[in-house]
Structure formats: C-alpha cells, structure tokens
Amino acid sequence: AITNHMPTAELQALDSAHHMHPFTNGDELAAKGARVITRAKGVYLTDSEGVEILDGMAGLWCVNIGYGRDELAEVAARQMRELPYYNTFFQTTHVPAIALASKIAELAPGDLNHVFFAAGGSEANDTNIRMVRTYWDAKGKPDKKIIISRKNAYHGSSMGSASLGGMAGMHAQGGMPIPDIHHINQPDWWAEGGDMTPEAFGLARAQELEAAIQDLGEDRVAAFIAEPVQGAGGVIVAPDSYWPEIQRICDKYEILLIADEVITGFGRTGNWFGCQTLNIRPDIMTIAKGLSSGYQPVGGSVVSDEVAKTLGGVEFNHGYTYSGHPVAAAVALENLRILEEEGIVDRVRAETAPYLAEKWHSLGDHPLVGETRIVGMMASLALTPDKASRAKFASDPGTVGYICRERCFANNLIMRHVGDRMVISPPLVITKAEIDTLIDRARRALDECHAQLRERDLLKMAS
Ligand code: PLP
Numbered sequence: 001a002i003t004n005h006m007p008t009a010e011l012q013a014l015d016s017a018h019h020m021h022p023f024t025n026g027d028e029l030a031a032k033g034a035r036v037i038t039r040a041k042g043v044y045l046t047d048s049e050g051v052e053i054l055d056g057m058a059g060l061w062c063v064n065i066g067y068g069r070d071e072l073a074e075v076a077a078r079q080m081r082e083l084p085y086y087n088t089f090f091q092t093t094h095v096p097a098i099a100l101a102s103k104i105a106e107l108a109p110g111d112l113n114h115v116f117f118a119a120g121g122s123e124a125n126d127t128n129i130r131m132v133r134t135y136w137d138a139k140g141k142p143d144k145k146i147i148i149s150r151k152n153a154y155h156g157s158s159m160g161s162a163s164l165g166g167m168a169g170m171h172a173q174g175g176m177p178i179p180d181i182h183h184i185n186q187p188d189w190w191a192e193g194g195d196m197t198p199e200a201f202g203l204a205r206a207q208e209l210e211a212a213i214q215d216l217g218e219d220r221v222a223a224f225i226a227e228p229v230q231g232a233g234g235v236i237v238a239p240d241s242y243w244p245e246i247q248r249i250c251d252k253y254e255i256l257l258i259a260d261e262v263i264t265g266f267g268r269t270g271n272w273f274g275c276q277t278l279n280i281r282p283d284i285m286t287i288a289k290g291l292s293s294g295y296q297p298v299g300g301s302v303v304s305d306e307v308a309k310t311l312g313g314v315e316f317n318h319g320y321t322y323s324g325h326p327v328a329a330a331v332a333l334e335n336l337r338i339l340e341e342e343g344i345v346d347r348v349r350a351e352t353a354p355y356l357a358e359k360w361h362s363l364g365d366h367p368l369v370g371e372t373r374i375v376g377m378m379a380s381l382a383l384t385p386d387k388a389s390r391a392k393f394a395s396d397p398g399t400v401g402y403i404c405r406e407r408c409f410a411n412n413l414i415m416r417h418v419g420d421r422m423v424i425s426p427p428l429v430i431t432k433a434e435i436d437t438l439i440d441r442a443r444r445a446l447d448e449c450h451a452q453l454r455e456r457d458l459l460k461m462a463s
Helices: 008-018 026-032 070-082 095-107 121-138 159-164 198-216 242-253 305-312 326-341 344-365 399-410 432-455
Strands: 037-041 044-047 052-055 112-118 146-150 181-184 221-226 256-260 284-287 299-304 369-375 378-383 416-418 421-424
Touching (some): 008 026, 095 112, 112 305, 121 159, 121 256, 121 299, 242 256, 299 305, 326 344, 344 369, 399 421, 399 432
Parallel strands (some): 146 181, 146 221, 221 256
Antiparallel strands (some): 044 052, 112 299, 369 378, 416 421
C-alpha cells in the first residue's frame, strides 16, 4: 500500500508517474519532486520529512477556520452514517441542505435569501451564466445575454467560468472565451495607473463598464461579474472611487451585479462577505471555499428575492449530482457555526487584520517591495527594482516572483506569487504570534531573493 510512511522520493516518483497536477508543468515538477504534505493543524502543514510549514495561503484561500478541527470530522462521519447521499433534484430534499441554505440566507446581506448549490466556485459560476440568461428570458428580454467581466479576473476553470475569467494564459488553451462574454480592464492602479491619481484611475476603470454597455447595447447586456477584491489576479484592491461608480452603472442600466465571493466570503475581508466591506449590493453572490473552510467541496449561487421569484415559474434545467450534497452541507454548517460562535470574523475585523496590516505595511521598507496592499486577511506586495517609478523587472514577468516564492518555501512559509507580486491569505484563526512568524519568514525570504537577484544580475528595470 502507498502510505505516509513511504520514503518521500518513492512517493514523488509515483506522484509524477500517475498524478496530473493542476496549473503545473509536469516535466518540471517531475525533475524537482513535489513536496508531500502529510498532516495539518491550525495554520501549520507538516511534510513527509516532518518539517512544519506556515500556510500563508490557507490552502487555496479556503481553510478559514484552520486545519484539524475534529468537530467537522465528527459531523461528516455522523452524516455519512445517517444519509451519505441523496439529491435535491425534482421533488426531494434533506435536512442538511435545508439547514445550510437557511443559514446562508441569514448571514447574507439584503434580500439574498436563496441558494443554488454546487460542488465549488467554477460550477457555481457556470450556474450563474445560465441563471442570468434564463432570468432575462423569463423577463421577456431574451437578447440580454452578454456578461461583462474583467481582464485578469479569476472565476474558475470550467469552460464557462474560465471564459468569465480574464486570464490570458487560460484563454489561450482550449478555445475560450465562449460567446457573449466581454472583458473590460481591471482597476490595478499600481500596475496600470500611469500618472493618474488612484481616485481618477478607479473612476475611469469603472466607467469602462458604462462605455461597454453603451457600445454593446443596454438591451444585450445581462450582467456584470467581479470579485470584490481580485484574488488570484494578485489581491487587487480597487481605488475607493471604483465600486460606488460600478454600483451606479449597474443600477442605471438594469444590469445584474454578480459578486464572486468565492475568496472574499466567510470572513476573509473582516465581514461575512466582501460586498459588505466594500458597500456593494449584488443580485447574486458566488460562494465556495470558506463556506466549508475547504473541508468538503461545496459552493453555490446566492440570489436575491427578485431573481428567485422570476425563476420560480421556470423549470431551470440545470443541476449537479452533488448540488446540496448532505455530507458537504453538514460540514459547511458546522464550519459556519464555528466561525460565528467563536467570533472568528469579528476577531479578524477588530484585532488580527489590523495587526497583520501594520506588519505587512512594515515590509514596505524592504528594497524589493513597492506597494503593499491588504484588505482583512488577504494581502499582496509588488516586487519592483525601483519603487519611485513603479518599475517592472526586465526579466520575463513572474521570474522574480517565482524566485521569491521558492525562498519562502525554503523558509517554510507558503506565500504565492502572481507574476512579480506576492500574495498571502492565511487561515482566519492565525494568532498575532503566528503573524510575527509569518512576517519574519517573509522578510528573510525577501532578503534571500534580493541577494539572488543581485548575484544573477536580475535587478534590471524593464525599459
Ligand atoms: N471564483 C473565484 C473568485 C476564485 O478565486 C475561484 C478559485 O480560486 C473560483 C471562482 C473557482 O472555484 P473552484 O476552484 O472551487 O471551482
């Protein structure tokens, strides 16, 4: 049998022989060998060599309550014994789905009171594409089909959700985007703001939505989708002027606003949802990740009374085998109980996020660090050869970020790179002492990265 007790090299060889990793060059990984993670507790992972690694990314932005909570394991086992599976197609239901949908409706702002379940964020965004088009059909406006999104957005990996996303590298593989998806520019002032003030730039980027609606035709645009804070694109926090203008435009032209809260939901920004932090009033929210803290694959679309009422008279021919899966639903419900009863979201807002912000901004004095950005428990820093001019490196984008990520890894810190930008999104239960450790390791990694760049003559600016 293949177990944790096998030598790491043997596990790595089997891994590269049979396991295809997402978003990974298989040949490169085979040459290097994947780090084998065997256990986790709190904010720490343990690898097959017994080394503890501080997980600055909460897995993939999802393990909000931290690793190793027995309560969730117990709920899963109990639910598996009682009712391991049943679906909610046609005319059946079960208590875990009822209870989870009710709890989400209670936590979600405004009249977002109805949940269509999926097994993750990609599936939920596929639901959204079909749902908003079906909504406008039901309203007698079948030409409203186009969904406007943003370049460099991430909304998932399926054909539909990756088409909504604006990642050029993803669109280049497999014939995307699908028809009737349109992308405007992202509000990334550091990278793209040029000589404009952040406020003027934020307004200009929001007004691209209005220009696109006018260009494509108000009667043809169904919805606008965006992450309240772009996550996978590099924790891009829009200037303050951006969201009020987006909200005004969606209201004016009767465009459904979809907030993709897959990362920003369930406490990540210091409120239950990112739209509360940013004062956005979405018609639909995409949720996943922190909904179950990653302990089970579950996601969904949370929709307003108006959208649900309009769809009420339609047989929406859509659903997944695992929509409302009872074990996933029971585990998610227990996760929400822990987030709420232990005051984790409140503690993030009042204590740990301000503490992390202070420490994170202190990295701004490092010679390699340009802008430091943070909202709640998601943060990024731009690596630059010259802060004053916000210069990019002369090397291929991502070369420096990759070196920095490797130095973090060597210092037993998981920090991700997006191009030449470093991002973190730690478990929400991280303590102040653990934040100190994270920052110490990050600074050490930055120093080592700087030394390597100097040695390899990579500190040159792009012309
Ligand atoms: N939407 C956003 C904002 C995400 O960050 C992600 C995943 O990172 C997704 C959707 C896709 O979710 P999943 O990987 O669960 O399909």
